[in-house]
Amino acid sequence: MAAEKLRCKECGSEYPLEALYVCERCFGPLEVAYAARGAGDVAALRRRIQAGPGDLWRYADFLPLAGGPPGPSNHLASRAGLPAGWTPLISADRLAERLGLRELWVKNDAANPTHSFKDRVVAVASARARELGFSALACASTGNLGNAVAAQAAALGLPSYVFIPADLEEQKVLGTGIYGSNVVSVRGNYDDVNRLCTEVAGEHEDWAFVNINMRPYYSEGSKTVAFEIVEQLGWELPDRCIVPVASGSLFTKVHRGFAEWLELGLVSGRQPALNGAQAKGCAPVANAFAAGQDFCQPVKPNTIAKSLAIGNPADGPYVLDLARRTGGGVDAVSDSQIRAGIKLLAETTGIFTETAGGVSVAVLSELARRGEIGRDERVVLLITGDGLKTLDAVRGSFEAHEIDPTLAAFEAALGQAVR
Numbered sequence: 001m002a003a004e005k006l007r008c009k010e011c012g013s014e015y016p017l018e019a020l021y022v023c024e025r026c027f028g029p030l031e032v033a034y035a036a037r038g039a040g041d042v043a044a045l046r047r048r049i050q051a052g053p054g055d056l057w058r059y060a061d062f063l064p065l066a067g068g069p070p071g072p073s074n075h076l077a078s079r080a081g082l083p084a085g086w087t088p089l090i091s092a093d094r095l096a097e098r099l100g101l102r103e104l105w106v107k108n109d110a111a112n113p114t115h116s117f118k119d120r121v122v123a124v125a126s127a128r129a130r131e132l133g134f135s136a137l138a139c140a141s142t143g144n145l146g147n148a149v150a151a152q153a154a155a156l157g158l159p160s161y162v163f164i165p166a167d168l169e170e171q172k173v174l175g176t177g178i179y180g181s182n183v184v185s186v187r188g189n190y191d192d193v194n195r196l197c198t199e200v201a202g203e204h205e206d207w208a209f210v211n212i213n214m215r216p217y218y219s220e221g222s223k224t225v226a227f228e229i230v231e232q233l234g235w236e237l238p239d240r241c242i243v244p245v246a247s248g249s250l251f252t253k254v255h256r257g258f259a260e261w262l263e264l265g266l267v268s269g270r271q272p273a274l275n276g277a278q279a280k281g282c283a284p285v286a287n288a289f290a291a292g293q294d295f296c297q298p299v300k301p302n303t304i305a306k307s308l309a310i311g312n313p314a315d316g317p318y319v320l321d322l323a324r325r326t327g328g329g330v331d332a333v334s335d336s337q338i339r340a341g342i343k344l345l346a347e348t349t350g351i352f353t354e355t356a357g358g359v360s361v362a363v364l365s366e367l368a369r370r371g372e373i374g375r376d377e378r379v380v381l382l383i384t385g386d387g388l389k390t391l392d393a394v395r396g397s398f399e400a401h402e403i404d405p406t407l408a409a410f411e412a413a414l415g416q417a418v419r
């Protein structure tokens with residue numbers, strides 16, 4: 001299934017596989033189009049995937065690289081960069097029981113090299129950037145993407161430029177600068193940062209802005225979440241996925257991943273219902289869904305879920321369409337629900353997620369409470385980042401028992417604790 005061209009999602013105009021992202025005719029977004037592939041030997045294709053490496057390059061057949069995947073069998077081997085993907089899919093029985101669900105799985109993408117799903121998109125974008133001969137990596141980031149770009153650039157021996165809003169969580173800033181990246185802290189929100197980066201990308205043509213001029217390749221990396229879920233469920237589909245929504249790119253690509261494999265016959269059944277999760281403090285897509293609109297009204301973000309704080313989401317209209325067509329939805333939850341969601345996941349699964357994961361858990365809880373999840377459904381909850389990245393959100397959520405170093409003091413404290 002070789003990548004063949006870039007195609008406009010709106011008008012269908014076609015372009016070569018270069019660093020292009022906007023249609024010249026209608027300003028629509030460009031997406032990678034692949035050569036048609038006949039219904040071949042499904043069993044053989046499955047075996048080929050299963051024999052692949054233990055990272056997202058096992059899905060190289062479905063990713064937009066001209067020269068094949070970086071890896072031991074490729075001349076790019078020594079510049080393969082950080083491997084990403086093939087994260088655990090964990091059965092969450094106790095959380096399911098708490099929410100009254102039959103079958104619940106957590107896809108834990110905090111297990112990636114820089115602890116968020118962004119390592120996937122950066123792995124694909126940077127591999128393609130190398131093929132196209134770029135000399136630096138760059139991005140506009142709400143935090144996690146900056147971590148992933150800085151680390152990947154360090155692994156590849158390339159300079160990097162990471163543009164972030166100035167009010168970002170300290171953990172995410174430190175987790176970028178430590179890799180030797182050039183961190184540019186912009187006085188403004190993410191939408192301001194993104195606008196600035198679009199201008200910078202126009203001036204510095206040898207920089208690969210992974211989520212701007214490399215966006216068509218970058219976003220394809222998100223399909224691998226869907227592929228992994230199918231493979232880890234034993235080549236079966238879930239009935240429903242809960243997906244956090246920032247720009248909406250992950251949501252649309254999870255759909256596309258399932259759709260591509262359904263089309264090829266690699267998996268059978270029906271497209272899973274997709275439920276988008278947003279924070280009430282930045283809910284342009286959830287608002288539009290509730291109002292029955294096809295487009296999003298931009299908002300000024302104000303939420304602890306900063307990695308989802310994109311007030312003008314590029315893929316918003318596509319998310320709305322897919323949420324409706326799959327029988328899903330888009331919901332928003334408050335900051336206190338997000339904090340409760342982080343705690344609930346941690347206490348029932350042993351997974352500590354960042355605020356964006358708290359958004360997903362809280363939306364799942366809401367859907368369960370409203371009875372919108374069928375009794376027999378198999379549900380997958382996407383956890384996209386690690387709790388150590390957003391420690392402020394959970395500060396003060398419990399108290400340690402401070403004691404003198406004596407057994408008596410401990411026993412007294414224990415007595416109080418079980419009171």
Ligand SMILES: [Zn+2]
Pocket residue numbers: 008009010011012013023024025026027028
């Ligand atoms: Zn177009």
